Amino acid sequence: MSTPIIDDTLRRQIADGLAGQFKGDIIGPDHAEYQEARQVWNAMIDRQPGLILRCTSTADVVAAVNVAREHGLPPSVRCGGHNVAGKGMSEGGLTIDLSGLREVTVDPGRQLVHAGGGCLLGTVDAATAPHALVVPAGIMSETGVAGLALGGGIGWFSRKHGLTCDQFVSLELVLASGEVIEVSADSHPELFWALRGGGGNFGIVTRFTFAAHDFGPMMRIGVSLYDEEHAAAALREYAALVPTLPRHVGWHAALKHDMPALPFVPPELVGRRVVMLFSMWLDDAADPAGEEIIDRLCDVGESLVKASTVMPFAGAVQHLIDVEFEDGHRYYTKEAHVAELADEAIDRLVDFWKDMPMEGEVEIIGLGGAIGDVPEDATAFSNRGYLLWLNFAMRWDDPALDGEYIQMTRDAVTGLKPWTGQGVYVNMLNFDEMDRVVEAMGGPEKYARLGRIKAQYDPGNLFSVNANIVPAAVPGVTPAPSAP
Ligand SMILES: Cc1cc2nc3c(=O)[nH]c(=O)nc-3n(C[C@H](O)[C@H](O)[C@H](O)COP(=O)(O)OP(=O)(O)OC[C@H]3O[C@@H](n4cnc5c(N)ncnc54)[C@H](O)[C@@H]3O)c2cc1C
DSSP states (O other), rough: OOOOOOOOOHHHHHHHTTTTTOOEEOOOOTTTHHHHHHHHHHHHHOOOOOOEEOOOOOHHHHHHHHHHHHHHHEOOOOOOSTTTOTTTTTTSEEEEETTTTOOOOTTTTTTTEEEEOOHHHHHHHHHHHEEEEEEEESSSSSSBHHHHHHHHHTTTTHHOOGGGGGGGGEEEOOOOOOOOOEESSSHHHHHHHHHSSSSSSSSSEEEEEEOOOESSSSEEEEEEEEEEHHHHHHHHHHHHHHHSSOOEEEEEEEEEEEOOTTTTSSSSGGTOOOOEEEEOOSSOOTOOOHHHHHHHTSSSSSSSSEEEEETTOOOOOGGGHHHHHOBBBEEEEEEEEEEEOHHHHHHHHHHHHHHOOOOEEEEEEEGGGGGGSSOOGGGSSSTTSSSSEEEEEEEEEGGGHHHHHHHHHHHHHHTTGGGGGOOOOOGOOOTTGGGGHHHHSSSSHHHHHHHHHHHHTTTTOOOOOSSSSOOOOOBBBBBOOOOO
16 A cells, blocks of 8 residues: 655645644654654665654654544654664655654662653663663664564663563553553553564554663673684684573674774774674673683684773663664665574675675674573564574665665575574564565464454554554454555
């Protein structure tokens, strides 16, 4: 279905209807902030929404949802704008922008964090760090909390504490009807199950309450870099050691097109094609046991350089890759769970990386640990058992290269099929993978359960600009098909 278009007449009608009740910004194509407001992370997504309603409160979100419902405008919902398929921005229709909902309050006594539905990861980290607390989330500061958490949320602390959605205590949710409800394990439990991995299908979250954990503010990290000659050997050692690590150690690999100027990188290696191993001690940074194990991980293989250091987590570690993945470049990503990081798989990865013309990196993300403590049927999030995930995060600037580079990335992932597992991360579903939503949701049985919950809370499929769950058939209700 194509998204309904908002023309001048409808725009005026909506603006008039919102007068006096909507306190945020009503941004049409003539608004001074329109060009900036329509930008998302991926420059390949160049959409021209008919109207952006930038909300500042739950009441604003209710008003915006009422507009969407009353005018038959399935809205795109934007938090951090990092959705790889660009689902946060509408083409011609309505975008509900939550960037005015970024308040964070920390209750250190109860170790709870209340975060507005438009927060970025960095907003939350900056608020929790002074209390030596952390809400486990992603690996950079600019990703939106809402998109990330509702689809699961993997990152530095996943091995120790599980996914971001595993930290949900309660959520304030604006339903398609405009009703505001509080969802928790005790209140709307079936919906709570669905929100832990089911994405933005069920309403707009205006406030998350997360369980926070003691950490920091300092973090011990270790880095080692390898050239083409020694990369495969280092990755083989990595593959052998990852399963032996305690869950308070995280270890990732990144096959980088060009090494950015990070604090621990000597100038002669900046811009070089290298493999980086990145380890982190997820406990007290001053603990000698942390230094010992991080040093040991830095020692694998024949590195060009290695460094073990202590840095503020929120102020430094969480910003290390912000520049590499800044807004405004063309990006194509592809995720796959790793069944086995066999020698041949490593060789294929290294062969691809050695010649890849795209900038960016191939990431091998060390997960496992606490993620798998939660039973598969306890949340909508699925395929918890994998120890390693792969993510191809490719970047370039010339639109003429889109087709070739996308195909090259797809082919690389296809070539790794013998070693990849089942399922795919819903948050990494790209524009060409929307036929994989059932797979991302864990298969037909879980998807059917999600469809029944969707039918109860959003029977008309108003929230369809996402990795869409179609409402299960309800007599007398015809859901709108999902919009792009
Ligand atoms: C550079 C980069 C780094 C990433 N790193 C990680 C990582 O470390 N860990 C990880 O797990 N994932 C990571 N991701 C993937 C990320 O989780 C998804 O792209 C996610 O969709 C981004 O959320 P967002 O709020 O920024 O996106 P947006 O594009 O703003 O929103 C995406 C979707 O989320 C839904 N949504 C947004 N806000 C709300 C809300 N308040 N209520 C209901 N639904 C809402 C909507 O359906 C919307 O279409 C990364 C992505 C990028 C581009």
